Amino acid sequence: MSAGEIAAGVRARELRAADVVAAALERIERTDPQLCAFAEVWRDEALRRAREVDARLDRRGPDVFLPLAGVPVAVKGRHGLRAAGPLLAAGCVPVGATSVPGPGTPWQTWGLGAHGRTVNPWRADRTPGGSSAGAAAAVAAGLVPLATGGDGAGSVRIPAAWCGVVGLKTTSGRLPSGDRTGLAVPGVLARSASDAGLWWTVVSGERAPAGAALPVPAVWSPDLGFADPDPEPVALARAAVERLVAAGVVRLVRPRVPLRLADPGPAWLALRTPGSDLAGAERVRAENGRRLAGLFADAELLLTPTAPTAPHGHEGPGDVYSTSLTWGFNLSGHPALSLPAGFGGDGCPAGLQLVAQPGREALLLAVAREA
Structure with a gap:
């Protein structure tokens, strides 16, 4: 239940x-x-x-x-x-x-x-x-x-x-x-x-979120302009986007400036490591924030794969950062939600990530309820 x-x-x-x-x-x-x-x-x-x-x-x-x-x-x-x-x-x-x-x-x-x-x-x-x-x-x-x-x-x-x-x-x-x-x-x-x-x-403490005005204008990005995700999770996430489009839940739009974020990884790690260059990390945070603000001037949602790979074995992923498509939004502070996007050839699930402007959790949940 x-x-x-x-x-x-x-x-x-x-x-x-x-x-x-x-x-x-x-x-x-x-x-x-x-x-x-x-x-x-x-x-x-x-x-x-x-x-x-x-x-x-x-x-x-x-x-x-x-x-x-x-x-x-x-x-x-x-x-x-x-x-x-x-x-x-x-x-x-x-x-x-x-x-x-x-x-x-x-x-x-x-x-x-x-x-x-x-x-x-x-x-x-x-x-x-x-x-x-x-x-x-x-x-x-x-x-x-x-x-x-x-x-x-x-x-x-x-x-x-x-x-x-x-x-x-x-x-x-x-x-x-x-x-x-x-x-x-x-x-x-x-x-x-x-x-x-x-x-x-x-x-x-918010009231129960109301339904969103559909379709919600959204931008699709397979890699946020810097990541190198595997083809299968990208294809599964994109197929999930197409289902949302076909159902009238989202409407894909082209932003005036293509989204190309700076890789947030070094900045994220610097903020976690005492003695690191925090000024450099804050510059990346500010620049990515500016680019995201430009995107959200044209759309209400950003859609990406959640993870760049399928689930790895228990020995670990080697040099691949499973966070490459997610940790940028911890750095920027935006709310984000992962939705099931189907299954890969290995039988494991994949996810579609929805990102909205700060404070708009209700929009993410309203769209997810329609998926």
Whole structure:
């Protein structure tokens, strides 16, 4: 069931939160020894919280409304519960902490769960992406309908693409983040855009996003002017764009100035490395921001592949940066969303990335709901 269906059923008392959460815990117990999506499972605490949700609804007054009543949610990492206050207030029930890369693990490879290395639900010999590895795997495998993530360079969007789910990175500064550089921001992984929209409504305090005025003018870029993605993820993303065009969801436009961003990689790494040339990094940030502002003067969306390659094996990608198409928007602060775009010849999913102007998460979610 979707998060929306669970919450509606629990609020109507057609479902008991305790039963929903117990079923999720049973799925995790049965599946996670192979998937390794969870670092910790909070069985007793989750059941206690679920019973509290039921009790609150049983005795509720007319002013009680829990938009995510009884929805099992996984939180990223062992400390993810610290930022889950709005979800708890909305009736969510955290069931455990998802895997992230272990100590000394190359950041671009895999997550480390309680049972071992996190695997991609579609192919166990492939990575689910990182660093929100367990979050994406748990949602894709149906263990939970929602999982929180954090995105510092693509850590929500890349796992979403490689596991075939929806992943939203929020606008920099829009939600609280403990990252000193400002590059890492909160996000969510969900099986549908509607569920991601429920999460956004709860954590942002915005009203439920209305539908966008369709078709939305959009610019397609396979490489952002500097990257060198593989042909297959580009072809899958482009095919997804054509489906959106055929459905009347987007309308492709040609910008007055072709988009050619400066490679954000050196600037991103400088901001993460003490003693680096921050002035140079800020020049790249400012110049790319100027170029993106020019594009968004002509269109409301930028469309790209989410990742430049298919999911790699657990030994790592070698010299290929899976972040090449995502981390520029951590540098610029724009919100971005990864949508499932189909399957490659290896049987693994690929993603289409949607980017909007800062503060326009509602547009991304509205377009994604129409996909």
